[in-house]
Amino acid sequence: GESVGLHLPTLSVQEGDNSIINCAYSNSASDYFIWYKQESGKGPQFIIDIRSNMDKRQGQRVTVLLNKTVKHLSLQIAATQPGDSAVYFCAEKSSARQLTFGSGTQLTVLP
Amino acid sequence: SQTIHQWPATLVQPVGSPLSLECTVEGTSNPNLYWYRQAAGRGLQLLFYSVGIGQISSEVPQNLSASRPQDRQFILSSKKLLLSDSGFYLCAWRTGSGYTFGSGTRLTVV
Numbered sequence: 001g002e003s004v005g006l007h008l009p010t011l012s013v014q015e016g017d018n019s020i021i022n023c024a025y026s027n028s029a030s031d032y033f034i035w036y037k038q039e040s041g042k043g044p045q046f047i048i049d050i051r052s053n054m055d056k057r058q059g060q061r062v063t064v065l066l067n068k069t070v071k072h073l074s075l076q077i078a079a080t081q082p083g084d085s086a087v088y089f090c091a092e093k094s095s096a097r098q099l100t101f102g103s104g105t106q107l108t109v110l111p
Numbered sequence: 112s113q114t115i116h117q118w119p120a121t122l123v124q125p126v127g128s129p130l131s132l133e134c135t136v137e138g139t140s141n142p143n144l145y146w147y148r149q150a151a152g153r154g155l156q157l158l159f160y161s162v163g164i165g166q167i168s169s170e171v172p173q174n175l176s177a178s179r180p181q182d183r184q185f186i187l188s189s190k191k192l193l194l195s196d197s198g199f200y201l202c203a204w205r206t207g208s209g210y211t212f213g214s215g216t217r218l219t220v221v
Contacts, residue, residue, distance in 0.1 A: 034209050043117075043201050043212030044155070089154060098145070098170070099210055103154040 012108045019077040021105045023090035026071060030092040035064060035075045038087045038104070047075070047088075077107075085109045113138035117202045117213030124220055130175075130189040132216050134202030137183065143205035144185040146177055148198045149215075155201065161185060192220045 013019045025033075031052045036044035050057045050064045050073075057064050063076040073090050087104040114137045124130060136142050143162050147155040157170045159177035167177050174193050178186045185202060197220045202213040 041215070041217070043203075043215045046209050046211070049209060098157055098160060100157075101147075101155040104152075 009103070010106045010108070012110055013080050014110050015080060015082060017080055019075075019080045019084065019107060021075045021077075021088050021090075021107065023073040023075075023102055024071060025073065025090070025092050025102075027092060027094055027097070027100075028071070029094040029096065031095065032093040033064070033066060033073050034091045034093070034099070035062075035073075036089045036091060036101075037084075038089065040086075044089060080107075080109050082109050082111070113206070113211075115202060115204055115211055115213045117216060119216055120214065121217045122219070124192050124218065126194055126220055127191045130187070130192050130196070130218070132187040132200055132202075132218075134185045134187075134213055135183050136204050139183070139204070141182060144179065145203040145205070145210065146185065146187050147201040147203060147212075149201060150198050159187070194220050196220050 011021060034049040035047040037047050038044040048057060048059045048062050048064050050066050055066050061078045065074045075088060077084055085108055087106050089101050089104045091099050091101045093099050117134045141163060145160045146158045148158055149155050158175060160168050161179040164179050164182055167179060174196060175187060175189050187200060189196060197218055200216045200218055203210040
């Protein structure tokens with residue numbers, strides 16, 4: 001069936017290093033992708049989004065890359081900070097479906 | 112300003128007891144509203160969504176039900192809770208192309 005999933009369940013990075021969180025999707029009809037950050041005990045917060053007609057989008061310290069050929073999405077966080085420690089979810093949306101979430105990656109920033 | 116409120120934040124209920132979780136939004140009209148459940152260490156599973164008063168769509172068969180009695184109110188209910196209903200319940204509303212989430216309710220069924 002259709003799914004959105006993540007390659008790695010956990011990721012540890014040193015403070016100041018760059019982080020890369022990956023996501024694979026299988027729905028070729030997806031036209032919109034979102035990255036969410038969820039801190040412990042809180043609801044997910046929007047980070048950045050990208051439409052399927054784009055391959056890159058940049059925000060403040062974050063960049064999302066979309067490779068439609070291999071159905072792969074990544075979130076890059078520059079100069080990772082302790083406050084970036086959280087679970088990160090990718091989500092995809094198509095006209096025929098509601099927003100579908102992946103299982104999440106736990107990012108831990110080491111001092 | 113546009114805000115979403117969800118309560119209670121935590122809830123411990125015995126098996127077989129009823130459930131009522133409430134979600135309200137402010138600063139918008141006729142929003143699309145959603146209930147998600149998140150099991151520990153897992154992703155978000157869509158339970159119900161509503162595009163208007165009295166209109167409920169269920170994504171998965173389960174022990175839960177939802178109602179939309181008012182434009183900005185979305186309620187998640189159960190007549191008899193099961194142990195498997197434990198989880199983190201999130202209300203969301205569609206804002207533009209994305210969703211804005213409430214702060215969640217941690218439900219533990221004992």
